[in-house]
Amino acid sequence: MFAGVAVAVGVGGFVANKVIKKKSPPADIIDGKAIAATIRLEIKEAVNAMQAKYKKAPGLAVVIVGERKDSQTYVRMKRKACAEAGIVSFDKDMPASSTQEEVLQAVKDFNANPNVHGILVQLPLPKHIDEQTILEAISLSKDVDGFHPLNIGALAMKGRDPLFVPCTPKGCIELLDRSNVEIKGKIAAVVGRSNIVGMPAAMLLQKRDATVTIVHSRTPGAESIVKKADIIIAAAGSAEMVKGSWVKSGAVVIDVGTNSVDDATKKTGYRLVGDCAFEEVKFVASKITPVPGGVGPMTIAMLLKNCLEGAQRMYAP
Numbered sequence: 001m002f003a004g005v006a007v008a009v010g011v012g013g014f015v016a017n018k019v020i021k022k023k024s025p026p027a028d029i030i031d032g033k034a035i036a037a038t039i040r041l042e043i044k045e046a047v048n049a050m051q052a053k054y055k056k057a058p059g060l061a062v063v064i065v066g067e068r069k070d071s072q073t074y075v076r077m078k079r080k081a082c083a084e085a086g087i088v089s090f091d092k093d094m095p096a097s098s099t100q101e102e103v104l105q106a107v108k109d110f111n112a113n114p115n116v117h118g119i120l121v122q123l124p125l126p127k128h129i130d131e132q133t134i135l136e137a138i139s140l141s142k143d144v145d146g147f148h149p150l151n152i153g154a155l156a157m158k159g160r161d162p163l164f165v166p167c168t169p170k171g172c173i174e175l176l177d178r179s180n181v182e183i184k185g186k187i188a189a190v191v192g193r194s195n196i197v198g199m200p201a202a203m204l205l206q207k208r209d210a211t212v213t214i215v216h217s218r219t220p221g222a223e224s225i226v227k228k229a230d231i232i233i234a235a236a237g238s239a240e241m242v243k244g245s246w247v248k249s250g251a252v253v254i255d256v257g258t259n260s261v262d263d264a265t266k267k268t269g270y271r272l273v274g275d276c277a278f279e280e281v282k283f284v285a286s287k288i289t290p291v292p293g294g295v296g297p298m299t300i301a302m303l304l305k306n307c308l309e310g311a312q313r314m315y316a317p
């Protein structure tokens with residue numbers, strides 16, 4: 001009823017529209033770390049139940065090739081999370097000089113091992129190894145990362161469901177669900193189209209009846225496209241690229257980006273930032289995930305969940 005009523009205030013003969021510029025209250029922070037902890041407890045209970053019923057524990061094989069510091073950190077976190085949930089981890093740490101044949105053989109050995117229900121080959125692999133060849137060698141029923149082309153193909157098809165959904169996008173959807181964000185009928189924008197995050201995230205949103213636009217490095221006018229979205233999943237790997245001005249008021253923002261930027265005030269010399277400018281976006285969005293403590297912990301929780309489900313399918317199909 002107030003629409004169309006202009007508030008004009010005369011200031012010394014000068015008439016200006018008085019704009020009361022007020023910052024919106026900050027967004028709710030979606031606590032991925034806490035949600036992941038809850039899920040990990042749920043998994044632990046299911047693992048205990050499996051032990052009691054079948055005298056078997058789920059097993060996860062983690063293959064790492066080379067000495068990349070970040071990969072080692074992630075792999076250590078995954079193995080620790082497995083141990084806490086009662087999932088047995090099978091470690092295969094291979095030197096960067098390993099041949100493609102050797103890595104392939106490691107995968108084949110785990111394919112044949114009945115105590116292994118999930119196989120994860122940490123990416124990226126050294127340049128002389130063809131990632132796709134390795135990923136396609138993983139048994140479909142043990143593909144807990146969901147990176148096998150047949151799993152991705154099923155993800156893209158109407159009326160089909162893959163055996164495994166990639167962990168990071170699955171974690172993004174779980175965060176939306178557990179934060180009571182409706183996906184159906186919403187406009188969504190995914191920034192990034194990688195095989196491991198952006199593309200599968202877009203497929204999942206679309207399967208849940210969102211209308212999805214994928215923005216990538218060749219997209220003209222990315223800002224105005226992102227600004228139309230009710231739900232934004234940012235996975236470009238570009239520190240703080242999504243500014244407050246890119247975000248529609250009240251949008252829900254899931255920030256996958258994990259970028260390390262130099263920070264002399266930290267004892268490590270760096271800190272992690274997302275793909276969203278958190279301090280700006282939090283005053284525009286209604287809900288937002290932090291980095292760290294948002295999507296990252298969910299990725300690990302979903303890995304455990306996929307491994308548990310793989311084992312459950314084998315013992316109680």
Ligand SMILES: NC(=O)C1=CN([C@@H]2O[C@H](COP(=O)(O)OP(=O)(O)OC[C@H]3O[C@@H](n4cnc5c(N)ncnc54)[C@H](OP(=O)(O)O)[C@@H]3O)[C@@H](O)[C@H]2O)C=CC1
Nearest residue numbers: 168192193194197216217235236237256257258295296299
């Ligand atoms: N929290 C977690 O669990 C995980 C976090 N990550 C993080 O998520 C981010 C993305 O990872 P990943 O998908 O593997 O990265 P990739 O580098 O494989 O893909 C990045 C994608 O973003 C697009 N892109 C890059 N810059 C821009 C830009 N300025 N504007 C629009 N699009 C852009 C690229 O476009 P194009 O295709 O045209 O090159 C590409 O599709 C990284 O920060 C990574 O560290 C990744 C995995 C798990």
Ligand SMILES: Nc1nc(=O)c2c([nH]1)NC[C@@H]1CN(c3ccc(C(=O)N[C@@H](CCC(=O)O)C(=O)O)cc3)C=[N+]21
Nearest residue numbers: 074120121122123124145167258292293294296297299
């Ligand atoms: N085969 C394969 N599967 C993967 O799932 C896979 C991979 N390769 N290669 C690399 C990316 C990256 N990734 C992350 C996992 C956890 C956090 C995570 O837990 N991050 C914490 C912070 C961690 C820290 O402090 O360094 C957080 O955001 O709170 C981040 C990133 C999985 N990946």
Ligand SMILES: [Mg+2]
Nearest residue numbers: 126127129131
């Ligand atoms: Mg390679």
